[in-house]
Amino acid sequence: MTDWDGLLKKEEQTVFRLRALFEQYGYRKFKMSKFEEYDFYAENRSFLTTKNIITFQGLQGHLLALKPDVTLSIVKHTKGNYDCPERVYYNENVYRARKDDGEYKEIMQVGLEYIGEVDDYAVSEVVLLAKKSLDSISSRSVLNISHMGFVQGLLEETALPPSQQEKILVCIGEKNAHGIAQICKENGVSEELTRRLQTLASLHGSLAEILPKAKALCGNEKAEQAIGELERLYANLKACVYDHGIHLDFSIVNDMDYYNGIIFQGFVDGIPTGVLSGGRYDNLVHKCGKNADALGFAVYMDMLERYGEEEKSYDVDALLLCDENTDTIGKLRAVQMLQSMGLSVAVQKQDDGRLKYKQLCRLSESGVEVIG
Incomplete structure (x- = not known):
């Protein structure tokens, strides 16, 4: 039997595991074109993570x-609605400018979208699948959760214009307590509310530890509803005995025009940046004229290209040298013989130094001999 795990790269193994996981929960493969009409992306540019298309x-x-985003395409073509949800997963390449050098890159993403009525079960299912996806990559992983409704609730208490709220939101994402204090002072925000916003930015830890502290910061109905949803999520995860490695971190913030509920980021040991991100994005679905809400996430496979992969010291087990007079059948039989011994084999006329090997062999009239 072929050892496929031994032949597949780490990220390829992960793709197969994720697909099997998603299908266990009733998600079906969604296949799409590599490109859409540009006007579609231009009309929804505010929902894109990149401005370069x-x-x-x-x-x-x-x-x-060329497709810069998968979620937009799925939302455009979905038939999911409040009465009949649609569960889809994808394994697609997107084309974006890289953050490090601004050059375009083809990025593979594997993810899922739940489009329909996003109730407590849907939230629990998607968060559970996000954590299980991370666990399929590494036994040491963390899923950090936030809630834009809770953050927005506190920001709305400031009664500041959206531009100033956005500045505070950036400071929350940076855990910049001094920056929050400065903006609040300049705009006449009370010391008590300033303190709550600073505390919000520093909250991070297990659901059991942080939820009571977050609840103490609530000052309006929106924030209270968000905490209620997080408490129910925690109860559901705990009932499934799957609340380990899931933390609250309210410094995880995102565009308030895009996300409106649960948001999350996933990390695995050995990779310094997040490999998974997602959240609830009802606004996009409604803007596209769909009678539904939506929640989903993506795993960034380009982050996993070298994760846990040992650099091989050789390209092939055996390099078999054959002169130009050796007949083809003789070469094929020699290769078969070496492969039957569990070796990988490359055939060349001479050793040109470009191929790394364990053994150097030569095929002569007397058979295969090891010469180095």
């Missing part, structure tokens, strides 16, 4: 764009 002229004269 690769475009080209289609044969019929339409301006097309």
Whole structure:
């Protein structure tokens, strides 16, 4: 039997495990085109994580764009609604400019979307799948959760214009207590509310530890509803005995125009940046005219390309040298013989130094001999 795990790269093994996991929960594969009409992305540019889009002229004269985002395409084509949810997963490449050098890159993503009525069960299912996805990558993983409704609730208490609330939101994401204090002071926000916002930015830890502290910060109905949802989520995860490695971290913030509920990021030991992110994005679905809410996440496979992968000291087990007079059947039989011994084999006329090998062999009239 072929040892497929031994032949597949780490990220390829992860893709197969994730697909099997998603299908266990009734998610079906969603296949889409590599490109959409550019106007579709232009109309929804505020929902994209990148402002740079690769475009080209289609044969019929339409301006097309290589897909910079998967979620938008799924929302455009979904049939999910409040009465009948749609569960889909995907394994797709997107085309974005890299943050480090600004150059375009093809990035593989594996993820899922739940589109329909996002009730407590749907939230629990998606969060559970996010944590199980991380666990399929590493036994040492953490899923950090926040709630934009809770953060928005506290920000709305300031009664500041959206531009100033956004500045405070950035400071919360940076855990910048001094920055929060400065903005609040300049805008006449009370010391008591300033303190609560500073405390919010520093809250991080297990659900059991942080939920009571977060609840003490509530000052309006929106924040209280968000905490209630988080408490029910915790109870559901605990009942499934799957609340380990799931933390609350309210410094996880995102665009308030896009996300409106639970948001989360996933990390695995050995990779300094997040490998998974997701959340609830009802606003996008409604903007596209769909009668549904939505929740989903993506795993960034490009982050896993070298994770847990040992650098091989050789390219092939055996390099078999054959001169130009050796007949083809003789070469094929020699290769079969070496492969039957569990060796990988490459055939060449000479050792040109470009291929690393364990053994150097030569095929002669007397058979295969090891020469180095």
